[in-house]
């Protein structure tokens with residue numbers, strides 16, 4: 330048996346700036362005692378992210394989920410929302426928690442994003458919006474989706490939690506759709522411990538987003554909306570500002586590791602990797618690998634890695650339309666590609682400080 334890892338390897342590990350850098354950022358907070366409610370760091374981060382994401386309009390939130398949930402509320406939607414079952418719980422929960430009805434469209438067997446060719450067949454008189462996901466940072470077919478949305482007068486809200494900073498032909502992902510939600514959770518490529526943002530096209534939406542994250546309060550005597558508490562605090566914003574300084578380096582490290590995985594795994598029969606899209610500048614957020622006709626199935630590879638204290642993740646498994654909380658409402662077999670990929674996919678460890686030798690060891694275990 331192979332020698333056990335000295336330290337367990339998780340699927341991801343949060344990036345942290347040098348401690349002194351963060352501590353330095355905290356000093357002004359002790360002086361001003363302004364800890365949350367849109368302070369200086371909140372505004373600085375918002376401005377820097379607008380530039381980084383090439384977003385004309387952007388609001389910060391306490392996390393990505395609140396950004397998505399409140400963006401859907403701000404758009405004042407009613408009826409059915411077409412989305413993908415191959416995502417994190419947040420995507421569908423945000424729809425359902427707004428009193429909207431999710432309608433699941435199957436995914437592309439190539440890049441696992443919502444299959445735009447199937448989109449139209451799900452549109453009914455009650456359809457009001459589409460919520461596609463740039464899953465693993467693979468960008469959706471934004472052009473085709475927009476064309477269909479325009480034809481039927483539908484809003485498009487991207488779950489861009491995985492696509493931070495990515496570009497398509499040099500255009501920032503935030504430029505597509507009516508709203509794009511980004512997550513700055515500790516496990517994401519860029520993080521503010523917890524955090525998130527909604528980039529949006531229509532400037533008028535900004536007022537509503539701002540109010541909705543602050544209980545719908547207009548002024549001291551007027552409460553205009555049934556809002557929530559979705560505000561990002563100053564400690565989060567400070568972490569975001571620190572991490573943004575190191576982000577390019579982190580992405581370069583991820584790229585090297587992803588390339589190393591690719592070299593080892595790309596030409597193996599029964600193993601499929603996402604194809605590279607030459608139009609996209611990637612952030613190398615995830616390393617999803619699909620085992621389809623390989624000598625061992627996904628669960629066997631998962632177990633073998635776990636025995637070696639390497640913890641890959643069945644991400645995304647199960648599909649959202651087979652969750653216990655949605656039991657009896659949907660049929661996973663209506664989205665057969667998503668159902669199959671969910672059983673075959675394994676997301677391998679990938680983070681900036683992962684040692685290249687560990688990537689080699691992971692590949693050895695998979696291939697042996």
Ligand SMILES: *Cc1c(COP(=O)(O)O)cnc(C)c1O
Pocket residue numbers: 392393394395416417419420462488490491511512513514523524525
């Ligand atoms: C992380 C994530 C979210 C939620 O973001 P949080 O910041 O954790 O609330 C939503 N959708 C997807 C696809 C995600 O990966």
